[in-house]
Amino acid sequence: MPPPTGVAAHGRTSVIADHEITNSKAGAWDRLGSAYWNRNYDGGPNPAACAQYLEGLAAGERVLLVGASTVALARAVLDAGAELVVADFSAVMLAELENLIPGRAEFVRVDVTRADSRFDGAFDLVIADRLVNRFVRAELRSALRTLSAAVRPGGKMRLSYRLGLYERDEAVLSEAARRGVLSTVFDEAEFDVDYSAAAEWLGTVLPPHGDIPTHALVDFYVARGREHRIRTGELDELAAQDVPRGLRYETAHLPVPGQGDDFLLQLTRLA
Ligand SMILES: C[S@@+](CC[C@H](N)C(=O)[O-])C[C@H]1O[C@@H](n2cnc3c(N)ncnc32)[C@H](O)[C@@H]1O
The missing domain is CATH 3.40.50.150 (Vaccinia Virus protein VP39)
Incomplete structure (x- = not known):
């Protein structure tokens, strides 16, 4: 170093x-x-x-x-x-x-x-x-x-x-498509996902992660923001x-x- x-x-x-x-x-x-x-x-x-x-x-x-x-x-x-x-x-x-x-x-x-x-x-x-x-x-x-x-x-x-894509991406993207906001969470050209745009409803589609409370999980994924696949x-x-x-x-x-x-x-x- x-x-x-x-x-x-x-x-x-x-x-x-x-x-x-x-x-x-x-x-x-x-x-x-x-x-x-x-x-x-x-x-x-x-x-x-x-x-x-x-x-x-x-x-x-x-x-x-x-x-x-x-x-x-x-x-x-x-x-x-x-x-x-x-x-x-x-x-x-x-x-x-x-x-x-x-x-x-x-x-x-x-x-x-x-x-x-x-x-x-x-x-x-x-x-x-x-x-x-x-x-x-x-x-x-x-x-x-x-x-x-x-x-x-x-x-x-x-x-x-x-x-x-991760399995959870598929769930988030299909909910975004249902809501008509797919392009806010998925940049198809870059092949990037961005859960920060799904903050309001992310908790309804994320699979459980053990006993991590949903609000903590949503905060975690929203703060991670954009990720390339x-x-x-x-x-x-x-x-x-x-x-x-x-x-x-x-x-x-x-x-x-x-x-x-x-x-x-x-x-x-x-x-
Ligand atoms: C190894 S990664 C991935 C962990 C897990 N296996 C997964 O699939 O998400 C998570 C760890 O890397 C750290 N990390 C993430 N981005 C980093 C970066 N840019 N520089 C240094 N550490 C980072 C995080 O703080 C966390 O402790």
């Missing part, structure tokens, strides 16, 4: 603040916090998917996990005896995870979609669970640049993604444009076990 510009205290947590977080989507995760995993909702990844992320990882290797909400994956990295750095733009998510694994990882507060975000290029493995589905296309491109550059020669980046072949096209020049790599797309429409983009940095 570049030298930190400050250290912010969040409860018991010390979080390195590399720069101010200006991304309004961070508020969605800050407000939901640990309800994401302790209200009988399973946002993934499942145990077999955790094993897939970590295949080939040796004890002592360095792992960058983007997304403190993926508690199971953080624990799996520690169980493998690897060194863990958790990056997240949500101070609350970082603090909540640190409460669960105190002193066992480094916690870095950073928005990986910012053009000026960067890590040292010395990670054996860079992983994130469906993080790329939380972005618009420009954010996705920027994050691909930053995260691929964090991989050491011979290391891997593994990012899972949902291909196409991923088309077949798109990530390879973007990698070709956005992985930094001079960095030689190959990609593979592996089906995620137990997650029908999810795939793992595996980028291996060639030595």
Whole structure:
């Protein structure tokens, strides 16, 4: 990481603040916090998917996990005896995870979609669970640049993604169509959804997420705002444009076990 510009205290947590977080989507995760995993909702990844992320990882290797909400994956990295750095733009998510694994990882507060975000290029493995589905296309491109550059020669980046629309998107889009407001929640040309335009009626069509109260869920999705949905072949096209020049790599797309429409983009940095 570049030298930190400050250290912010969040409860018991010390979080390195590399720069101010200006991304309004961070508020969605800050407000939901640990309800994401302790209200009988399973946002993934499942145990077999955790094993897939970590295949080939040796004890002592360095792992960058983007997304403190993926508690199971953080624990799996520690169980493998690897060194863990958790990056997240949500101070609350970082603090909540640190409460669960105190002193066992480094916690870095950073928005990986910012053009000026960067890590040292010395990670054996860079992983994130469906993080790329939380972005618009420009954010996705920027994050691909930053995260691929964090991989050491011979290391891997593994990012899972949902291909196409989510089931909940189908429900939201069909209700929007019924109301005659489809174009406000779905940009067909960009293949983006934006639940913020559905705030008034979203709660009537969202599937339950465990015991997370509907009002909290609506707030969460509305604050997440616009998200790009991923088309077949798109990530390879973007990698070709956005992985930094001079960095030689190959990609593979592996089906995620137990997650029908999810795939793992595996980028291996060639030595
Ligand atoms: C890994 S993602 C996705 C989690 C879940 N598996 C899903 O399918 O939605 C969620 C985590 O990433 C973090 N996150 C989202 N966007 C981010 C960004 N631009 N920079 C850093 N962390 C981000 C959130 O705060 C949250 O803790």
